[in-house]
Amino acid sequence: MRHELLLTALALVVLIIDLMLKPGQKNAIIPITIILFALHTIAGFLPAQPGELFGSMYRTDALHVMMKNILNVGVLIILLQSVTWLHKDENREKMAEYFIILLSTLIGMYFMISSGDFLMFYLGLELATVPMTALAAYRHHETKSAEAGIKLLLSSALSSGILLFGLSLVYGSTGSIYYNDVAASFSQTPMQVLAFIFFFAGMAFKISLVPFHLWTADVYEGSPVNVTSYLSVISKGAASFILIIILYIVFHSITFLWKDLVYIIAILTMTIGNLFALRQKNMKRFLAFSSIAQAGFILLGIIAGSKTGMTSVIYFVLVYIFSNLGAFGVVSAISNATGKENMDDYDGLYHTNPKLSLLMMLSVFSLAGIPPVAGFFGKFFLFTSAASAGYYWLVFIAVLNATISLYYYLLVVKAMFINKNEAPIASFKSDMATRIALIMCTLGLFAIGFWGQLYELINNLSIGILN
């Protein structure tokens, strides 16, 4: 419970400090929030007691704590990356709101991960998505941002509606909303199968799996860059965590059914995400489709249904946080300095900004899964877990897709290092916070891959499908 209490207190403290600051010194809220959040992240690593609250609506153990810590690290990097952007004139009036809304969505994700029944799960989910729409529409004078906000709001509201209808059928057929009771009495009556399908469709919207992915590219393009990175990394990571927990714990009695479903959706998601990524010119849209394809790879670990499956999913999300935030960090630094977001603008970037180009290269190599960086190990463990469960054809298709994805990731590298450009983006210096964030990403990309105990650590806490 420490995570939730600390973060709630933190959000309130930020709100109060913002009220007390005089109009001229509002900028002080940025370092204060980041330092407090860094302390909160460190406090999260202290040993915590497992336990239950509210009649087991809320429960926490080492697995949940680890998932929350992973999200914390990602959010810390995002906060550091957004400093430059928050200092702009257009945001002078509403800096504190950015922090408060972002932190409250994180509280929602905490509760969602720690939920012990569907009521808490639903509350956490809504706390994580409703404020998110306000963040997507944060630059409210810009038409694109307003459009992203309404698209995110409508699609997430519709998906929660569908999910809720599934939950009501679950309640009607089992008489309980507690995970343990539902798991004990869930079988294969048509009503329960229907309930599960509605539930899964709602979750697929949140993780943007094909065929529920259509909102992703538009929302990612329209939102401010840092909000996009939050959506693509933290929201998606938290939703994958809770999806795998619910599939393994609650729906373990219809495993054969959801495995077929996940099998088909995994193939569709990887393939369609990749094919659409090939033709994107805007960096944010490009990363949006690449993140759809990455969600398809996550399904490979879920379908394995074993302890290694869950380990590989958590490990992959951790790697994905660092590699995607590295890429988004570069996009955000360039967008803040020059306002350019298209892939053509990156031509010849290496000659003017070698460090940024190198980090971008490492990040896309990690997303593509090329050996020295951590992304390779993430994909490798996912493929191993799916193969050890006997899904050879699925792994084969995934490897083909990884090869296709290599093509478009290398297009970015080619643009930066090889393409000639008369007027490349001028050389610029980032401020301290952005640099720290980018250095954290670079270190993470190497450290996670080479620190072997990390996998063991996650493996000790993971669970497989109960039988």
Place this chain on the structure above:
Amino acid sequence: MIQGIPLYYFLVVSTLMFFIGIFGFLTRKNLITMLMSIELILNSVNINFVVFNKYLYPQNLQGHFFSIIVIAVAAAEAAVGIAIIINIYRNFRSIDVENVDQMKN
């Protein structure tokens, strides 16, 4: 238990409401109407929860609590939604979805 009305009548009503909501969401062009369609979906869920609770599991109150919380969350969602729609109107001078199409593939 309500005299003379079997459980299954309520379920037919709520399922119809759910699909009318989905249909409305997919076919309407006005953003406010789309938001209203979502409210229909959420209300069909509420009917389901309350009716299941009353007819099948009257010994506990989980379904009632769930529907109360769904109502509260739906209000919050509508508040944020209408704020964003007002913002859309200021930017586009219209709340018709066909005009809100700055970004396309």
